Amino acid sequence: MTAQLPDLNPAQRTEVELLARGKQDKSRTLRDLGHSETPEAAHALLLRTGVWSEARTPYADRLHATTTPLDLPVPPFPDEPRVDLTHLDAWAIDDEGNRDPDDAVSIELLPGGLTRLWVHVADVAALVPPDSALDEAARSRGATLYLPDSTTGMLPDALVEQAGLGLHPTSPALSVSLDLDAEGNADAVDVQLTTVRVTRVTYTQAQARLDAGEAPFVALQRLARASRTLREAEGALSIDLPEVRLKADEHGVTITPLPKPEMRFVVQECMTLAGWGAAIFADDNGIPVPYATQDHPTRSVRGESLSAHWARRRTLARTRFQPAPGPHHGMGLDLYVQVTSPMRRYLDLVVHQQLRAFLAGADPMPGRVMASHIAQAGLNADATRQAERASRRHHTLRFVAAHPEREWTGIVVDRRGAQATLLIPELALDLPLSTSAPLGAELRVTLGDVILPTLGVRATVR
Structure with missing residues (x-):
């Protein structure tokens, strides 16, 4: 069904992009294609069909943080004692x-x-x-x-x-x-x-x-x-x-x-x-x-x-x-x-x-x-x-995805029951990991299954 997207008219494509950017919360196009109407689902669809490249980031738009340069006149410094x-x-x-x-x-x-x-x-x-x-x-x-x-x-x-x-x-x-x-x-x-x-x-x-x-x-x-x-x-x-x-x-x-x-x-x-x-x-x-x-x-x-x-x-x-x-x-x-x-x-x-x-x-x-x-x-x-x-x-996950065979050194910096937080210093990246390794343990891991729309990645201990 996703193959239909390149044939969508400009208005339909814009609708999906608006949802991915958090500018609207519904998309009839996504619904008709059988996808959930979430920014992450819209982002995933745009990536799979090549409408967006992996370099595109929608987070500033979603959070209403402007990326438009400010263009207002700037006055001169006043003449005053200094x-x-x-x-x-x-x-x-x-x-x-x-x-x-x-x-x-x-x-x-x-x-x-x-x-x-x-x-x-x-x-x-x-x-x-x-x-x-x-x-x-x-x-x-x-x-x-x-x-x-x-x-x-x-x-x-x-x-x-x-x-x-x-x-x-x-x-x-x-x-x-x-x-x-x-x-x-x-x-x-x-x-x-x-x-x-x-x-x-x-x-x-x-x-x-x-x-x-x-x-x-x-x-x-x-x-x-x-x-x-x-x-x-x-x-x-x-x-x-x-x-x-x-x-x-x-x-x-x-x-x-x-x-x-x-x-x-x-x-x-x-x-x-x-x-x-x-x-x-x-x-x-x-x-x-x-x-x-x-x-x-x-x-x-x-x-x-x-x-x-x-x-x-x-x-x-x-x-x-x-x-x-x-x-x-x-x-x-x-x-x-x-x-x-x-x-x-x-x-x-x-x-x-x-x-x-x-x-x-x-x-x-x-x-x-x-x-x-x-x-x-x-x-x-x-x-x-x-x-x-x-x-x-x-x-950072784009970088990880470009090096699928690379092994990384991670440190267990936190534990919550069976779940741990692994910090990879070389990337300044932290991620969850199911492991019995103790706090402070050094592990060699590979990183795979990168999912950019959800900012997800899976670590596998070597």
């Missing part, structure tokens, strides 16, 4: 090929043994005031959509080109400073509108400069280690699970392990410090911002095995965003905001809008208005993250 920090070296340290550099770091040695850490963030809120057309469009997206075969920005590419750090000789920024002692304690924090001069480097290049003993990078490493030690003493959790870089197109999929040089940890810790510093500044000045909070872990998990890290992640409650400060227990911080990605995450942009209003002597959004923005953007960002996860799994 602190000139162009005398400082500043580095935007990212993965190779990063297209939206929105944060950078600088370091200064101060009298009395203090070190001033600067985290500069692209001043996106200068171009995207609350309730502007750009703001409403960004809120409707919630976050930038990163798929293995495409990226759809939360904001227009033209804004990224205008505001991205290191894309021009100097850049406007919102800069968070923390004066830290040798143990990582903060003596003072501040937030200012600045002008910075930023050099872009990759993690690999930054790691080479650290390994060569260049003083600024060694100082950043020292601060990051001290900060991490302090947070761990307050209960911060360390979770280290495999990550891969996944790229896909019509011709195939490539999967490579994500390198984890220490400079990646250093930059992450600097961004965490910036979020902590911005939260302190907002709280001290009574500025309503979306504080990121998290409850205590449900239980304590010790050990550094993959299964321990997997279990530790499962103990974490979901991060909540609220107008009032509260502890983020997973980070070991008494208060925290996300502030370093305003081009990619809407709630970071809200933090910038609120801080910028205060710095300009204007009234920030009232807490109740901001709370409604948090709720709307949170739903849209959730859809974006779900679409990313489903699309990554889809293309």
